[in-house]
Amino acid sequence: MVPMIYSLYGFAIFFFIFWCAMWLIHLVAIFYGKYRLHNKPTAIDSDVPLPGISIIKPLMGVDPNLFTNLETFFTMNYPKYEILFCVEDDTDPAIMLVNSLMEKYPKVDAKLFIGASLVGVNPKINNMNKAYDAASYEFILISDSGIKMKEDTLLDMMRFMSDKTALVHQMPFTCDRDGFAGTLEKIYFGTAQSRIYLTADFIRINCHTGMSALLRKSALDDIGGLQAFGCYLAEDFFMAKAFTDRGWRITICSQPALQNSGICNVNSFQARLTRWAKLRVAMLPLFILVEPLSECMVIGAGASWAVNILFKWDVLGFYLVHILLWFICDWILLSIIQNGSLPFNKFDFVVGWLFRECSGPYLFLLALFDPEIRWRSRIYRLEWGGIAQEIKPRLKL
Numbered sequence: 001m002v003p004m005i006y007s008l009y010g011f012a013i014f015f016f017i018f019w020c021a022m023w024l025i026h027l028v029a030i031f032y033g034k035y036r037l038h039n040k041p042t043a044i045d046s047d048v049p050l051p052g053i054s055i056i057k058p059l060m061g062v063d064p065n066l067f068t069n070l071e072t073f074f075t076m077n078y079p080k081y082e083i084l085f086c087v088e089d090d091t092d093p094a095i096m097l098v099n100s101l102m103e104k105y106p107k108v109d110a111k112l113f114i115g116a117s118l119v120g121v122n123p124k125i126n127n128m129n130k131a132y133d134a135a136s137y138e139f140i141l142i143s144d145s146g147i148k149m150k151e152d153t154l155l156d157m158m159r160f161m162s163d164k165t166a167l168v169h170q171m172p173f174t175c176d177r178d179g180f181a182g183t184l185e186k187i188y189f190g191t192a193q194s195r196i197y198l199t200a201d202f203i204r205i206n207c208h209t210g211m212s213a214l215l216r217k218s219a220l221d222d223i224g225g226l227q228a229f230g231c232y233l234a235e236d237f238f239m240a241k242a243f244t245d246r247g248w249r250i251t252i253c254s255q256p257a258l259q260n261s262g263i264c265n266v267n268s269f270q271a272r273l274t275r276w277a278k279l280r281v282a283m284l285p286l287f288i289l290v291e292p293l294s295e296c297m298v299i300g301a302g303a304s305w306a307v308n309i310l311f312k313w314d315v316l317g318f319y320l321v322h323i324l325l326w327f328i329c330d331w332i333l334l335s336i337i338q339n340g341s342l343p344f345n346k347f348d349f350v351v352g353w354l355f356r357e358c359s360g361p362y363l364f365l366l367a368l369f370d371p372e373i374r375w376r377s378r379i380y381r382l383e384w385g386g387i388a389q390e391i392k393p394r395l396k397l
């Protein structure tokens with residue numbers, strides 16, 4: 001009987017401490033986000049020339065926003081850069097679109113590479129490898145197809161690239177997009193994900209998501225170049241880990257990444273989150289426990305039970321206050337990251353937030369019980385540690 005009481009109290013203390021840690025994460029994210037994001041660049045010293053940047057854009061297929069997203073790369077305010085578009089398949093419709101942009105902006109240094117080099121299983125790495133080998137400058141920007149840039153985004157990223165830094169990344173966020181899926185994506189990236197992302201950056205834990213990342217090429221060459229990470233699907237995480245293992249700094253810049261894919265629906269968004277959860281669990285198995293526990297509804301339930309055991313507090317009252325406070329913190333954080341008016345009203349936020357918070361744990365369970373990873377036209381399976389194997393030949397979409 002006594003061991004059972006001890007275990008009961010042990011669990012209650014564990015939930016209570018975890019719950020306190022989550023509130024600390026909320027506070028760190030809010031204060032660090034306010035301090036770190038959206039601060040205007042100090043005047044650039046015009047006597048020191050800015051280093052050149054080779055922008056690598058891996059493309060696969062087109063979507064309704066691709067043209068306007070890519071166009072933002074031709075109109076950036078940065079003195080020296082080249083754009084290296086990569087397409088794996090010579091029948092890809094993205095080729096036509098890139099050619100028309102290159103014709104529209106003949107003064108911008110842009111090239112198109114067709115055909116992947118098979119250096120591993122990661123199709124994004126295979127697609128980018130030729131461009132990486134041909135890059136002229138000492139810094140590389142890897143930028144996914146759905147990213148939209150502001151005129152000064154490159155300047156913003158470069159000003160965080162100190163001598164000790166090998167990687168400056170943009171925290172994932174989204175452009176304003178219509179419809180429930182657009183609201184949901186903004187809420188997820190501006191609350192649940194950014195809370196962890198900002199805290200991790202603050203305490204210097206690797207949380208690099210490689211959708212928009214400025215890399216020091218010499219440092220990447222020292223760890224084997226892009227191709228050294230072709231065996232992983234989460235090449236971004238392992239690349240950043242290799243840098244930090246060698247003593248390099250990695251950091252976010254002040255502008256969050258503006259994801260603006262023209263494909264915006266709840267199913268594809270949830271499939272993407274599930275794919276990412278599978279990657280995280282394979283890389284860091286501790287996530288099987290901590291990720292669901294970090295969800296509002298789950299830790300709230302655990303903490304409500306814990307405070308009832310420890311302090312005899314009312315379970316339902318505690319749970320409702322917990323949800324209300326979590327909701328308010330999320331609203332504050334989202335407003336800081338948006339840095340302007342949100343494209344939806346408070347009612348839409350309530351609905352989107354409740355949907356996200358209730359579906360998050362369910363999506364995580366789905367990810368745990370389905371080991372196959374579908375990424376664009378390919379299907380993979382991951383080993384513990386993150387090494388990937390392609391298990392079905394490429395589908396023609």
Ligand SMILES: CCCCCCCC/C=C\CCCCCCCC(=O)N[C@@H](CO[C@@H]1OC[C@@H](O)[C@H](O)[C@H]1O)[C@H](O)/C=C/CCCCCCCCCCCCC
Binds near residue numbers: 200
């Ligand atoms: C009391 C302790 C509580 C700890 C709670 C931790 C709970 C974690 C909960 C949520 C995790 C959010 C993680 C943030 C970002 C992850 C996004 C992601 O999964 N990205 C992966 C996929 O990216 C794409 O991959 C393909 C590539 O080609 C594309 O270009 C990419 O965009 C990516 O691979 C993984 C990146 C890093 C994941 C590691 C995150 C570690 C976070 C540690 C958190 C510690 C917080 C601080 C605790 C005190």
Ligand SMILES: O=c1ccn([C@@H]2O[C@H](COP(=O)(O)OP(=O)(O)O)[C@@H](O)[C@H]2O)c(=O)[nH]1
Binds near residue numbers: 057127145146377
């Ligand atoms: O087989 C593939 C899959 C993806 N990509 C590129 O990798 C980047 C990230 O792809 P996606 O947006 O599907 O990844 P997510 O952000 O959803 O993980 C994009 O620029 C894609 O064009 C690629 O070149 N080949």
